[in-house]
Amino acid sequence: MTSQSIQGGVTPTPDQIRRAPKVLLHDHLDGGLRPGTIVDLARESGYSGLPESDADKLGIWFREAADSGSLERYLETFSHTVAVMQTRAALVRVAAECAEDLAEDGVVYAEVRYAPEQHLDGGLSLEEVVEAVNEGFREGERRARANGHRIRVGALLTAMRHAARALEIAELANRYRDSGVVGFDIAGAEAGHPPTRHLDAFEYLKRENNHFTIHAGEAFGLPSIWQALQWCGADRLGHGVRIIDDIEVADDGSVTLGRLAAYVRDKRIPLELCPSSNLQTGAAASFAEHPIGLLRRLHFRATVNTDNRLMSGTSMSREFEQLVETFGYTLDDMQWFSVNAMKSAFIPFDERLAMINDVVKPGYAELKSEWLFQQTASTSGSSAGQG
Numbered sequence: 001m002t003s004q005s006i007q008g009g010v011t012p013t014p015d016q017i018r019r020a021p022k023v024l025l026h027d028h029l030d031g032g033l034r035p036g037t038i039v040d041l042a043r044e045s046g047y048s049g050l051p052e053s054d055a056d057k058l059g060i061w062f063r064e065a066a067d068s069g070s071l072e073r074y075l076e077t078f079s080h081t082v083a084v085m086q087t088r089a090a091l092v093r094v095a096a097e098c099a100e101d102l103a104e105d106g107v108v109y110a111e112v113r114y115a116p117e118q119h120l121d122g123g124l125s126l127e128e129v130v131e132a133v134n135e136g137f138r139e140g141e142r143r144a145r146a147n148g149h150r151i152r153v154g155a156l157l158t159a160m161r162h163a164a165r166a167l168e169i170a171e172l173a174n175r176y177r178d179s180g181v182v183g184f185d186i187a188g189a190e191a192g193h194p195p196t197r198h199l200d201a202f203e204y205l206k207r208e209n210n211h212f213t214i215h216a217g218e219a220f221g222l223p224s225i226w227q228a229l230q231w232c233g234a235d236r237l238g239h240g241v242r243i244i245d246d247i248e249v250a251d252d253g254s255v256t257l258g259r260l261a262a263y264v265r266d267k268r269i270p271l272e273l274c275p276s277s278n279l280q281t282g283a284a285a286s287f288a289e290h291p292i293g294l295l296r297r298l299h300f301r302a303t304v305n306t307d308n309r310l311m312s313g314t315s316m317s318r319e320f321e322q323l324v325e326t327f328g329y330t331l332d333d334m335q336w337f338s339v340n341a342m343k344s345a346f347i348p349f350d351e352r353l354a355m356i357n358d359v360v361k362p363g364y365a366e367l368k369s370e371w372l373f374q375q376t377a378s379t380s381g382s383s384a385g386q387g
């Protein structure tokens, strides 16, 4: 049953959360495989390193192993998923299932990232990797449509921050910008690997008028965010959750923003927040203490993301369910996050606008109107006493 207040704040049910149109900007392809697919692909490729051979147990293993409290240990779990994503067929399958799973979860637009340089062990070229993943996304979009779901998926090409291929990957992203790749990212262990090491890649993309996001302010604090924005020129922040270190809340509730936090808010820099992932890597202690609550209240350009659905045992709906439970968010809040994300996407402005006006807002309007009809149904047949 939906609860409704006069202010129009509808607390969504889990079913409504799933049906609500959601927009996802930060999701790793190699962090979202179905456990059963990992088992299949390991068998097909002869990879013998899996810690469990049963799909259910493997899913649990990933969640528990990623629950380490450190980003470095969390990232170790990717060696298994990357190991089984080394052929064209494997990449097509994983990408298709990714699009299907997101669509099934009510995601209407997603930017999914992966590092092409990590998928070359089977002899594929960087181009072949990108083309396989693109093919998989298109196949997944088609299958989703056949199941009554609409989704658009764009790829972000990630360069690993400890490696030295960022410029090459940036050039790859630029080459495929009109065929399925919407931007660039850097990821991997943050401490000791400042984004400024990859300035050549960022400067190249700026000269090409292309878009990029940078994992910053997750395991490391303000200096990382500052570098990502003011040295590298990132369009968005991957996580960016540590911006909270530049925000002071006094005992009386008054809030003071430092220069960097003020800049991030004033310039509407999108924060790709990933609450469950942050709990696992130790960037936040609990949902209740997660900075997303304050950042939303202060009207930062906050967005909700999954990061790694496999490692966190999560989905967009699951993230929202927990936010609704913790912060009492309504459908209006969900819409706010979804519009924020759509505004911050790397596809052209007219397409973003059409997604907001023709898909996201009508979807929420439809959900918000449901209570009217529910009430009619539940009061029909017992009209006495309705005054």
Ligand SMILES: O=c1[nH]cnc2c1ncn2[C@@H]1O[C@H](CO)[C@@H](O)[C@H]1O
Residues within 6 Å of the ligand: 028, 029, 030, 031, 071, 075, 078, 082, 113, 114, 115, 118, 158, 187, 188, 189, 215, 218, 277, 307, 308
């Ligand atoms: O939360 C994160 N922070 C930093 N790096 C990450 C995170 N999640 C995944 N990756 C890294 O990105 C690579 C490409 O998708 C993954 O292989 C993993 O090493």
Ligand SMILES: [Zn+2]
Residues within 6 Å of the ligand: 026, 028, 187, 215, 238, 307
């Ligand atoms: Zn990430």
